Amino acid sequence: MEDVAVRTASADTGTPASQQPTGLRRLRIIVVLGALIALGPLTIDMYLPALPSIGADLGAPDSTVQLTLTGTLIGLGLGQLFIGPFSDVVGRRLPLILGTALHVVASLACLVAPNIALLGTLRVVQGVGCAAAMVVALAVVGDLFTGRAAATALSRLFLVMGIAPILAPTLGGAVLLSSNWRGVFGVLAVLGVLLLILAVLALPESLPPARRQQARFRPVLRTYGKLLADGQFVLLLVVAALAMSALFSYVSGSSFVLQQQFGLGQQTFALVFGAGAVSLIGASQINVVLLKRFSSLQIVATALIAATAAAVVLTALTVTDTGGLLGFILPLWAVLGAMGFVMPNAPALALNRHGETAGTASALLGACQFGLGALIAPLVGVLGNDGPAMAIIMTAGAAIALVALGAVLRLDNRTVAAT
Template identity: 70%
Template sequence: MSSTTLPRTSTTDSTDSAVSPTGFARVRLILVLGALIALGPLTIDMYLPALPAIADDLLTTSSAVQLTLTGTLLGLGIGQLVIGPLSDAMGRRMPLIAGTAVHVVSSALCLLAPNVAVLGLLRLLQGVGAAAAMVVAMAVVRDLFSGRAAATVLSRLMLVMGVAPILAPTLGAAILLNGSWRGVFAVLAALGVALMLVAVFLLKETLPPERRRTGALRPVLATYRSLMADREFVVLALVAALGMSALFSYVSGSSFVLQDHYGLDQQEFGLVFAVGAVAIIGASQLNVVLLNRLTPAGIVLRALTAAVVSGLVLVALTTTGAGGLLGFVVPLFFLLGAVGFVLPNAPALALSRHGEAAGTAAALLGAAQFGLGAAIAPLVGVLGNDGPAMAVTMTGGAAVAWLALAATLRRQRRVEPAPAL
């Protein structure tokens, strides 16, 4: 099977009338969009070291506290489904500013949460607010870039946003050393305010009025139906979502596995957690080089193969206990690195198929990623919150993604040869 082909795009690969920025303007845009996209990872990751402390303080179980993470992921998914079509109808800036304001308010209210149920609801609202930044940033990329150019820009964005998962747990641990877990949400509220100012003063509107779509419910639903009817878009969205679910399985269980099972303290956890972020960042930047020689589809299939192999090694080592902490971290590094190749390429390919509805397409793509992540991540807790539970969950997601993409390529080859992307 050739891994350098993928189903053809159903829309033009151009960026319509938009002019792609170059030089310093492109660098500034990447920095702004990277900062906006980073709001989601910061919201997810900064309180990870505090999960055991939250469980003790609110007199609840570790599984119940993990559900607050699930609430955030659900908010990110649901929020994108709503905000994406709004950004196609109203432009990119206003939904972004309003959503960020929701994030700020809900972050502030988390300071007062009296129990885990209220905290979970507020975390869901936090996710809805962060969704605005993430879906608008993706839509802006599609407004201005497509194909390989979009994959390259998304790889650069992953470099910028990759700082967030490296710094977030360490920052969260530092806050815990000088205060309680509630201080984490005060910092998130302040970051939300800063990013709102970035959106107001540094992000220009990229969707002119003549390219906007109606915000009426029926046309929006019709657009979602057309996206769901595009089999290749659905497969690419599934691949992106399963790649993200492997990452969220790690995020969901890492605090308990590394601190409770391997005995790391909060600061040591932040350092080890950063190793995974380094793997993803390194892969996303190597991806820019590989795009000069391979197609995005070829990179995704190869990366998923590597993810499955690394995952199987991780399952074997964590199940037997061989290698201790090193036996956990090393195969995990390669597994997360493989995911780092999937995350920029699969979304870029999916978005390139529907430039006429970039916001709605980005919303459906993001909802799939975070919705599936919200559904799969709790499996780590259900299966025991240990190394084997995390390894099985991550590897399973990568394996299903590989099967979906491979099946699509085989079907395409049976129907008609597909041009290389």
């Protein structure tokens, strides 16, 4: 049975099913969007192998160094709240170009940052620049696709975007072989320039003037009010954000847990970290096949049950110090794999409910995801920067997301009964 969230979406989007991109055109759009949206994961993950050395060089404790990651996530979250409505007014291309240019400038400034405070501030600016690419990519999907097509497009985006978390720590480790942590930001600046050229040359405008919103402050507030008044939309935001919290727990704590607790070197850490990303990406691609038989809501429900079970096992093994490195990474990869089914489907369900304001809806979605990530990153450090800290956060996130999804199902049943 197709879920209500998807069934009600077709009236909201401005692109009829018969006009949605197919074939080579759809492939080109997804590849371009995937390359652009990868700027965020690259910015977040490339410097992970250098976190311990940044603290040593700038004289900052581990928990303070982790705040530079928090700064990026804050910029990603808050930036989307403004860029999303802006893109609904002026179209998708201009915010994307301006944001990517801002990222390049901030990366160059990070290259010469003299202290941890300024580096953290510049990471916030970097995050705002990345926000433009992420919110515009999601908005373009909302502009052009609906229903299962949107979930499939997002799964393909995760395939392209997912290459970034695999390559980023390895690329960062390679940079560290011939340079120091500052060289990582030089590489990010170069990548930003290349993606800026791609945005200018290869991404057409997906929001025609007739479908743009008015450039007024109150309508934007009303749009946010409308979104927040939709109970199912809000609950799906919670599910999507908590799914991301598992990923950010992994991102923020893995370099310290794997390098300091288990003694892995920078290059070995990059390989193990990438293997976790492979689990997440592989699941997102299996999701495309499953969507031919099951609804997005059914897939999310099953995946959250599996994620909660795997997270409980991870917590038990890490708290009792059982199984060593394998006892840590195997259930961890299982959690990440389960979240690979949740991460494309929960946003698709949420965005399908409000296709007429895809930019603002995707901005609110991104702000919730990265806002929660900004809280999770330092929380791992506060709880000890070890395996149990990561496991406890993942277990709590998966369990709460499962409860939130149960509330979505109850609202679905009420809607069906009312009709």
